Amino acid sequence: MTIQRSEAMDILSQKLVSATGKKVDLVAVMGGEPDVMFRRAITEMGGIKNFIKPGQKVVVKPNIGWDKAPELASNTNPKLIGEIVKQCFAAGAKEVTVFDHTCDDWQKCYKNSGIEAEVKAAGGKLVPAHLESYYRPVSLPHAKNMKNAKIHEAIVNCDVWINVPVLKNHGGANLTISMKNHMGIVWDRGFFHQNDLQQCIADICTLQKKPVLNVVDAYRVMKTNGPRGRSASDVVLTKGLFVSQDIVAVDTAAAKFFNQVREMPLDTVTHLTNGQALKIGTMDLDKLNIKRIKI
Amino acid sequence: MLKKIRLIVSLVLFGLITFYFLDFTGVFGTHSWLQRIQLVPALLSLSFIIIAALFLLTFLFGRIYCSSICPMGIYQDIVGWITRKVAKRKKRFKYTRPKTMLRWGTLVVTVIAFFAGFSVLLGLLDPYSAYGRMVVNVFKPIYIAGNNLFASAFNHFDNYMFYKVDASILSIPSLIIGLLTLLVIGFLASKYGRLWCNTICPVGTLLGLIGRFSLFKVRIDQIKCNHCGVCATKCKASCINSSEQSIDYTRCVDCFDCIGECRQHALSYNLRVKKVDHSTDSSKRNFLIAGAATASVVPKVFADAQAVVANANGLKSDKRKTPITPPGSISRAHFQNKCTSCHLCVSKCPSHVLKPSFMEYGLDGFMQPTVYFEKGFCNFDCTVCSDVCPNGAILPLTKEQKHLTQMGQVVFIMENCIVYRENTSCGACSEHCPTQAISMVPYKGGLTIPNVDTAICVGCGGCEYVCPARPYRAVHIEGDAIQQKAKPFVEKKEKHIKVDNFGF
Numbered sequence: 001m002t003i004q005r006s007e008a009m010d011i012l013s014q015k016l017v018s019a020t021g022k023k024v025d026l027v028a029v030m031g032g033e034p035d036v037m038f039r040r041a042i043t044e045m046g047g048i049k050n051f052i053k054p055g056q057k058v059v060v061k062p063n064i065g066w067d068k069a070p071e072l073a074s075n076t077n078p079k080l081i082g083e084i085v086k087q088c089f090a091a092g093a094k095e096v097t098v099f100d101h102t103c104d105d106w107q108k109c110y111k112n113s114g115i116e117a118e119v120k121a122a123g124g125k126l127v128p129a130h131l132e133s134y135y136r137p138v139s140l141p142h143a144k145n146m147k148n149a150k151i152h153e154a155i156v157n158c159d160v161w162i163n164v165p166v167l168k169n170h171g172g173a174n175l176t177i178s179m180k181n182h183m184g185i186v187w188d189r190g191f192f193h194q195n196d197l198q199q200c201i202a203d204i205c206t207l208q209k210k211p212v213l214n215v216v217d218a219y220r221v222m223k224t225n226g227p228r229g230r231s232a233s234d235v236v237l238t239k240g241l242f243v244s245q246d247i248v249a250v251d252t253a254a255a256k257f258f259n260q261v262r263e264m265p266l267d268t269v270t271h272l273t274n275g276q277a278l279k280i281g282t283m284d285l286d287k288l289n290i291k292r293i294k295i
Numbered sequence: 296m297l298k299k300i301r302l303i304v305s306l307v308l309f310g311l312i313t314f315y316f317l318d319f320t321g322v323f324g325t326h327s328w329l330q331r332i333q334l335v336p337a338l339l340s341l342s343f344i345i346i347a348a349l350f351l352l353t354f355l356f357g358r359i360y361c362s363s364i365c366p367m368g369i370y371q372d373i374v375g376w377i378t379r380k381v382a383k384r385k386k387r388f389k390y391t392r393p394k395t396m397l398r399w400g401t402l403v404v405t406v407i408a409f410f411a412g413f414s415v416l417l418g419l420l421d422p423y424s425a426y427g428r429m430v431v432n433v434f435k436p437i438y439i440a441g442n443n444l445f446a447s448a449f450n451h452f453d454n455y456m457f458y459k460v461d462a463s464i465l466s467i468p469s470l471i472i473g474l475l476t477l478l479v480i481g482f483l484a485s486k487y488g489r490l491w492c493n494t495i496c497p498v499g500t501l502l503g504l505i506g507r508f509s510l511f512k513v514r515i516d517q518i519k520c521n522h523c524g525v526c527a528t529k530c531k532a533s534c535i536n537s538s539e540q541s542i543d544y545t546r547c548v549d550c551f552d553c554i555g556e557c558r559q560h561a562l563s564y565n566l567r568v569k570k571v572d573h574s575t576d577s578s579k580r581n582f583l584i585a586g587a588a589t590a591s592v593v594p595k596v597f598a599d600a601q602a603v604v605a606n607a608n609g610l611k612s613d614k615r616k617t618p619i620t621p622p623g624s625i626s627r628a629h630f631q632n633k634c635t636s637c638h639l640c641v642s643k644c645p646s647h648v649l650k651p652s653f654m655e656y657g658l659d660g661f662m663q664p665t666v667y668f669e670k671g672f673c674n675f676d677c678t679v680c681s682d683v684c685p686n687g688a689i690l691p692l693t694k695e696q697k698h699l700t701q702m703g704q705v706v707f708i709m710e711n712c713i714v715y716r717e718n719t720s721c722g723a724c725s726e727h728c729p730t731q732a733i734s735m736v737p738y739k740g741g742l743t744i745p746n747v748d749t750a751i752c753v754g755c756g757g758c759e760y761v762c763p764a765r766p767y768r769a770v771h772i773e774g775d776a777i778q779q780k781a782k783p784f785v786e787k788k789e790k791h792i793k794v795d796n797f798g799f
Contacts, residue, residue, distance in 0.1 A: 028799075030797065067674070067676075104674065105645060105646065125453075125455075126455070127455060128458050128459070131459050133459065170722065170726075171725040171726055171734065171735035171743060172720045172721050172722020172726065172735065172743065173722065174720075174741065174743070190723075190761070190763040191763075193713065193721045193761075193763040194713065194764075195719075196719040196720070197719060197720040197721055197722070199719075223792075225731050225734070227726055228726055228728070230730065230731050230786075231784075231786055233786035233789065236794070238794045252799075253799050256797075256798040256799035257797055257798045257799065259798055260794050260798045261794060265741070267741065269741075270720075270741060285799055290799075
């Protein structure tokens with residue numbers, strides 16, 4: 001007799017594991033494929049049903065900024081996105097929307113990143129974000145420099161959203177992880193660069209509708225010439241994945257992970273301390289309940 | 296029967312080429328032949344097979360090109376048809392003497408101007424290019440507005456089959472020229488049939504030279520003909536002299552409208568040669584029918600108060616001194632010599648970096664496309680403009696050749712840079728650079744600042760497009776008057792990195 005793996009079984013098993021033990025703040029996984037690592041991680045976090053409720057409109061927000069193939073690590077791993085979309089539907093989501101305000105031509109990015117195919121296969125919907133008419137003004141009263149921003153209507157209209165960045169070096173901000181991934185939900189990215197980039201990155205994370213989960217794709221990491229990357233020489237296969245609801249914590253963990261590939265002192269990634277100062281999260285990982293899993 | 300065939304062929308080709316110019320989804324791919332079978336592009340790109348084929352076609356069958364291939368010709372026929380449909384009285388053409396001085400004069404002046412380096416006249420008069428400009432500058436904004444309306448409606452119901460596209464007008468002067476062309480040639484067509492084709496159009500005059508000797512001709516059977524003159528009233532080229540029972544074959548455009556109208560069945564299209572046909576006496580009339588407008592030369596000089604303040608603050612102007620020609624155009628001289636401003640590349644550029652020039656190339660380069668980075672930057676892998684250009688003004692490039700084609704070089708103005716002025720992070724320029732010709736290097740504290748290596752720069756404009764510094768950008772591209780070969784970037788050989796632990 002063989003028992004076939006099904007989505008329902010996964011969800012059930014997720015619930016059983018979380019029944020014991022106290023709340024996990026951050027899960028770090030290494031050594032598996034992106035979809036496998038995500039399934040392990042979400043189980044440790046208490047199951048997807050902890051975060052996605054039936055009937056909800058969900059947005060999954062990857063990094064699809066660049067017209068590059070998946071192996072070049074400029075965008076979030078498409079397999080990871082496909083798995084997250086599938087899990088959202090398994091949890092009973094009514095619709096799952098995916099988008100990014102890309103840097104290169106949006107149609108090329110959506111297609112060549114491999115994300116379009118994965119999202120469609122999983123039953124999700126891709127929407128454009130290349131015109132100002134798709135964005136709505138939202139105020140950011142707790143921000144320091146950027147007191148308001150135009151946010152994509154998909155985020156404004158959704159019930160919950162999942163933030164899925166890819167861990168990369170960044171020429172200006174030094175690292176781009178979950179906090180910087182918020183730049184893909186706003187219209188005017190130039191404002192960030194004009195008004196102290198590292199502060200504005202923290203400012204946008206004061207948005208009231210925070211992501212319900214931050215999933216850092218560290219399957220492949222771009223160590224140099226980020227965020228676009230120049231060639232395959234910029235990429236290291238590290239097979240990692242980090243999940244947390246605390247955006248500053250997961251970015252701090254990812255930054256420390258990155259330091260094993262290339263030295264990048266955390267005090268140069270000033271949006272992390274800025275985020276902590278705005279009380280969006282904590283950089284003090286010792287205070288958190290972290291689960292580390294090696295597959 | 297012949298008329299029916301002509302109608303089908305001409306409408307299909309017209310529909311295809313018009314849609315090809317309008318389409319922004321790339322559904323045709325970039326390797327279309329529709330623009331390459333046009334005569335002036337074939338001549339300019341020295342496509343000998345196509346030139347030979349078109350001349351042979353005309354020698355065998357007459358000016359078939361003018362009724363079936365040339366989009367401006369078919370446009371005039373459509374205008375004529377609409378006119379006849381809405382007219383209260385029946386439209387009657389009448390025979391006119393050929394305007395030989397005008398035809399020859401225009402052709403000779405155009406050719407001389409071209410070889411003297413002023414291809415702008417050929418560009419204005421070439422019917423294919425003039426039609427292209429009409430579509431790109433006049434019709435396309437309307438087409439896109441319609442698309443965006445559909446997109447709004449569909450998007451509202453969560454359907455993304457249609458998506459919105461930028462609908463802005465790229466060049467007011469080109470819009471004016473396009474409109475004037477549409478109105479003037481349209482007016483001439485509605486009132487006088489193919490008057491443009493037989494007086495100003497240099498292609499018409501050139502093909503008329505060959506058409507005179509064509510083997511297949513529309514001929515009048517002098518025995519069956521009863522001099523009723525009906526054929527002459529139907530002839531949109533005004534070339535049938537009913538009283539003398541002769542047809543001017545330098546002007547007949549092979550529309551075959553006349554054949555079906557003759558109640559005596561005296562008209563037929565065939566090979567038999569009974570006697571040598573003469574063209575009619577040259578006309579002494581000298582009135583000029585304007586087919587092209589002259590570009591306005593009035594320069595706009597306006598005081599820039601911002602410039603005064605900015606210069607006082609130590610900021611430096613970022614104005615480009617050398618214009619940039621599309622990648623693959625070899626040099627500005629080569630490009631300006633071959634381009635007739637059909638604006639097909641402007642329409643097809645997926646990155647929106649091409650626009651019709653105003654004065655960037657001077658008056659003799661008016662309306663020829665130039666590269667600008669206000670709406671986007673040139674995609675590193677893209678070769679669309681060189682794929683579609685039928686004139687050989689932009690020569691084909693493979694993706695690998697494109698990666699090493701330098702159309703301009705990056706210039707970094709530190710005084711304008713946000714990192715230098717505000718001591719805050721930026722890095723937008725380097726973010727977009729495909730070769731890292733502009734890269735971020737350590738500056739103060741954790742800050743990084745741009746550093747430039749022009750040898751590997753391809754001039755794609757990624758940096759200029761995103762630089763947020765205002766009123767003057769800190770990076771811009773200076774055009775290469777002669778396009779260079781960029782040095783390929785070299786990656787350092789590094790040892791393999793393996794990560795076993797989490798690091799926290």
